[in-house]
Amino acid sequence: xxxxxxxxxxxxxxxxxxxxxxxxxxxxxxxxxxxxxxxxxxxxxxxxxxxxxxxxxxxxxxxxxxxxxxxxxxxxxxxxxxxxxxxxxxxxxxxxxxxxxxxxxxxxxxxxxxxxxxxxxxxxxxxxxxxxxxxxxxxxxxxxxxxxxxxxxxxxxxxxxxxxxxxxxxxxxxxxxxxxxxxxxxxxxxxxx
Amino acid sequence: xxxxxxxxxxxxxxxxxxxxxxxxxxxxxxxxxxxxxxxxxxxxxxxxxxxxxxxxxxxxxxxxxxxxxxxxxxxxxxxxxxxxxxxxxxxxxxxxxxxxxxxxxxxxxxxxxxxxxxxxxxxxxxxxxxxxxxxxxxxxxxxxxxxxxxxxxxxxxxxxxxxxxxxxxxxxxxxxxxxxxxxxxxxxxxxxxxxxxxxxxxxxxxxxxxxxxxxxxxxxxxxxxxxxxxxxxxxxxxxxxxxxxxxxxxxxxxxxxxxxxxxxxxxxxxxxxxxxxxxxxxxxxxxxxxxxxxxxxxxxxxxxxxxxxxxxxxxxxxxxxxxxxxxxxxxxxxxxxxxxxxxxxxxxxxxxxxxxxxxxxxxxxxxxxxxxxxxxxxxxxxxxxxxxxxxxx
Numbered sequence: 001x002x003x004x005x006x007x008x009x010x011x012x013x014x015x016x017x018x019x020x021x022x023x024x025x026x027x028x029x030x031x032x033x034x035x036x037x038x039x040x041x042x043x044x045x046x047x048x049x050x051x052x053x054x055x056x057x058x059x060x061x062x063x064x065x066x067x068x069x070x071x072x073x074x075x076x077x078x079x080x081x082x083x084x085x086x087x088x089x090x091x092x093x094x095x096x097x098x099x100x101x102x103x104x105x106x107x108x109x110x111x112x113x114x115x116x117x118x119x120x121x122x123x124x125x126x127x128x129x130x131x132x133x134x135x136x137x138x139x140x141x142x143x144x145x146x147x148x149x150x151x152x153x154x155x156x157x158x159x160x161x162x163x164x165x166x167x168x169x170x171x172x173x174x175x176x177x178x179x180x181x182x183x184x185x186x187x188x189x190x191x192x193x
Numbered sequence: 194x195x196x197x198x199x200x201x202x203x204x205x206x207x208x209x210x211x212x213x214x215x216x217x218x219x220x221x222x223x224x225x226x227x228x229x230x231x232x233x234x235x236x237x238x239x240x241x242x243x244x245x246x247x248x249x250x251x252x253x254x255x256x257x258x259x260x261x262x263x264x265x266x267x268x269x270x271x272x273x274x275x276x277x278x279x280x281x282x283x284x285x286x287x288x289x290x291x292x293x294x295x296x297x298x299x300x301x302x303x304x305x306x307x308x309x310x311x312x313x314x315x316x317x318x319x320x321x322x323x324x325x326x327x328x329x330x331x332x333x334x335x336x337x338x339x340x341x342x343x344x345x346x347x348x349x350x351x352x353x354x355x356x357x358x359x360x361x362x363x364x365x366x367x368x369x370x371x372x373x374x375x376x377x378x379x380x381x382x383x384x385x386x387x388x389x390x391x392x393x394x395x396x397x398x399x400x401x402x403x404x405x406x407x408x409x410x411x412x413x414x415x416x417x418x419x420x421x422x423x424x425x426x427x428x429x430x431x432x433x434x435x436x437x438x439x440x441x442x443x444x445x446x447x448x449x450x451x452x453x454x455x456x457x458x459x460x461x462x463x464x465x466x467x468x469x470x471x472x473x474x475x476x477x478x479x480x481x482x483x484x485x486x487x488x489x490x491x492x493x494x495x496x497x498x499x500x501x502x503x504x505x506x507x508x509x510x511x512x513x514x515x516x517x518x519x520x521x522x523x524x525x526x527x528x529x530x531x532x533x534x535x536x537x538x539x540x541x542x543x544x545x546x547x548x549x550x551x552x553x554x555x556x557x558x559x560x561x562x563x564x565x566x567x568x569x570x571x572x573x574x575x576x577x578x579x580x581x582x583x584x585x586x
Contacts, residue, residue: 045217045333073338081225087338098562102248103339110228110245172329193337 002171003041014158017041018169020179022186023147038179038190042171047193048078069099073191082116083107208237211298217333220315223297227313231299236309243301246276246310249559250335253281253344254327254359260346265316267551273302275559278313278336282327285320293330294318328358340364342559346551348374351383360392367558370398370442371499377442378579385576388569395558397551398443399568404544405503406450408521408530415540418532421510421517422455427483431505434469434488440501441471441579444486447503449575450567457482462580473578484578 004011018040025035054072069089077083084106092098108116126134136144167176174190183189210230212223228245236243253268255261261283268279285292294317301311315334323330335341343363350356360366373380388394413422428451430444441463452459456477463471463486471486489504508519517539521530523546532540547553 044329047337049337075337080221085338092562096562100248100562101338101340105245107228107245109225110232112232172326172332191338192335192341 002168004168014155014166016155018175018179019151020175020182021147022182034186036183036188036190038175040169040175043174044172045193046080049193050076050078051191052076070101077107081107081109083109083111207300207302209298209300211296214295214297215293217293217330220295220297220317220334223295224313224315227297227299231301231311237301238303238309241303241306242308244304244308244310245299246312247278247336247339248275249277249339250341251275251277251279251344251559252331252335252341252359252363253279253346255281255283256347258283261316261318263551264344264346265314267555268314269300270552271556271559272300272312272314273304273310274556276310276312277342277559278315278334278339280315280317280331280334282331283316283318284324284327285318287321287324289320291321291323292319293323325355326358327355328362331359331362335362342367344368344555344558348372349380349384351380351387357387360387363392365393365395365559367395367397367555370396370446371401371440371501372398373440373442375438375440377440377445377501381442381445381572381579382576385572388572393564394568394572395561395565396446396568396572397554397558399446399565399571400554400557401549402443402447402450402503404528404546405447405506405521408528408542408544409506409508409519411542412519412530412532412540415532417534417539418517418519420512421515421534423477424512425455425477425482425508425510426480427485427507427509429485429487429505429507430503431487431489431507432500433491433502433504434500435491435493436500438500439469439488440499441486442575443501443503445575445578446571447506448484448486448578449571449573452574452578453567453570459574459577462578 003009003015003017004013009015019037021035021037023035023037024030025033052074054074056071070087072089073085073087075085075087077085086104087101088104089099090102092100123134126132167178169176174193180190210227212227214220214223231243251268253261253264255264261281265281268277268281271277272279296316298314298316299311300314301309304310317330319327319330341363342365343359344367345356346369349368368384370377370381370384384394413419428448430447432439432441432444445463451457452475457475458477459473459475461473463473463484466472469488473484475482475484491504502523504523506519506521508517510517510519515535517532517534519530519532521528526546528544528546530540530542530544531538
C-alpha cells in the first residue's frame with residue numbers, strides 16, 4: 001500500500017516520501033565528484049549505506065576483455081548488516097582474458113560473536129560522558145538545512161489541486177522513474193541493493 | 194528463529210546450518226543468526242579460515258514441487274564451483290492463504306586446504322497473494338552489487354507478468370527451450386521478442402545442441418568437404434516424439450544456427466506439410482534450400498526427457514558435379530556422424546553423449562562471460578523459422 005492509499009491520507013497528498021539528489025561540493029578537494037543521495041518510504045528493503053565509487057582509469061592496461069570490468073567500489077554498510085565491502089575486478093583463471101567483479105566482504109555479524117549495542121545506547125552513554133564526537137555539529141546542521149530548505153519551500157508552493165508533473169512510485173519499488181533518469185543523465189545507474 | 198545443526202561434526206567434509214522463517218524480515222534475521230552461529234563455532238578445521246563467499250545471486254523459479262527439489266539439488270552441486278546466494282522460489286497454491294515458508298541454510302565446504310567456504314541457500318515456498326508478486330519477495334533478498342542470474346526451471350511464461358517482473362531483476366536468464374510448452378513456437382517467438390540489451394540469455398536446450406554443432410562443423414574440416422558448405426540443397430532434422438506433442442524449438446534453433454553461420458535467408462516459416470513433417474524453403478544467394486523438420490515416435494524413456502530432442506540430421510549438398518550426403522544419428526549413448534561424396538564414405542566421427550543433468554549446464558551458463566552472440570543471432574532466425582516476425586540482421 002502506497003502513502004496515498006493509507007487510511008486518512010488524501011489520495012492527492014503532496015507529502016514527500018522519497019528524495020533522490022545529485023549534489024556537488026564546490027571546493028578543490030571534491031571538484032568533479034558527484035554525490036548521489038537516495039532515500040524513501042516503502043522501498044523494497046531497509047538499508048543504509050555509503051558507497052564510494054572509484055574513477056575508471058583513463059587507460060586500461062589489460063588487453064581487450066570480453067566484458068568491461070565494473071568500477072571499483074568501497075561500501076560502508078551502516079545497517080542492517082554492518083560491515084565494509086570492497087568490490088574490484090579480477091581476472092577469471094584460465095587462458096582467456098575474462099574479468100569478473102569480486103567482493104572482499106567484512107561483516108561485523110560474522111566476525112564478532114558479541115552483539116553491538118543499539119545506536120541510542122551508545123549515544124546516551126556519550127551524552128552522560130559529555131563526548132560529542134558522534135553528534136552532528138551546529139554548522140553541519142545548518143549546511144544540511146541550507147540544502148533542504150529551498151527544496152521544501154518549492155514543494156510547499158505546489159498547488160494540491162493542480163500539481164505539476166508529480167513523480168510518484170509504487171510501494172515496494174526503488175522510487176519513481178525520474179530518479180533513474182537523474183542517474184542516466186550522467187551515464188550512471190543506481191547500485192543494485 | 195530456530196537454528197538446527199543438521200550435521201556439524203568437526204572435520205566433516207561439508208556441514209550445514211539451517212533455520213526456518215515465515216517472512217522476508219525473518220529470512221534476513223535467520224541468515225544473520227546462522228552467520229553469527231558459524232562465527233561462534235569457527236571453522237571445522239581450526240587451521241583453516243571460515244569464509245562467506247558469493248559471486249552472484251542465483252534466483253531459481255520452480256513452478257512445481259518436484260522441479261524445486263531438482264533445482265535445489267543442482268544448486269548444492271554448484272556451491273563449490275559457483276559460490277552464490279541461491280534463492281529457490283517454489284510456487285504453492287495461488288488461491289490459498291498468503292504465506293511464505295522459508296528454509297534458510299548455509300553450506301560449508303573445505304576448499305583448497307586453507308579455507309572453508311560457506312554459501313547461502315534460501316528455499317522459499319510462496320502461496321496465495323505472494324504468488325502474484327514474487328519479485329517483491331526476491332528483491333530484498335538480492336545481495337548488493339552482485340549480478341543476478343535467474344534460472345527458470347520449467348516452461349517459462351514469457352511475456353506474463355510474473356516472468357517479466359522477475360526477469361527485470363536479472364542480468365542473466367537461464368531457460369531450457371526443450372521444455373517450452375506445446376510445439377515450442379510461441380515461446381521461441383516471445384523469447385526472441387523479449388531479448389533486450391543488458392539481459393544475457395543462456396538456453397540449456399541450445400547448449401545441449403553443442404555436440405550436434407561441433408560434430409557437423411567438424412566434418413567440414415576435411416578439405417574435400419569444405420566446398421560443399423556453400424552448396425547445401427536440402428536439410429532434414431528429425432526430432433523425437435515420445436508422446437503426442439511435436440516440439441520443434443530445438444530443431445528450429447539448430448536450423449537457425451545453420452542459417453546464421455551459412456548466410457541463409459529465411460523468408461518464410463515452417464509450415465505443416467503432413468502430420469509428421471513441417472517444411473519451408475530458405476535461400477542462399479538466390480539458390481533454394483529445402484528445409485524439413487520431421488517427428489519420429491519414440492518410447493517415453495530417460496533418453497528423451499521432453500519432446501523435440503534431436504534424433505537425426507541429414508544434409509545433401511553439391512559442389513560442381515559432385516554430391517555429398519551427410520548424416521548425424523543419435524544412438525543410445527553416442528552421436529555418429531558420417532559424410533559420403535558420390536556414394537563413397539569420406540569422413541566418420543563419433544562422440545559420447547553424457548546423461549543429462551542440470552548442474553553442469555547451469556554451471557556453464559553461469560560461468561560464460563558476457564552475452565552468447567551466436568545464440569542471439571540464432572534465436573532471431575529460429576523465431577523467424579517458426580513463424581515469428583523477427584527482422585533478420
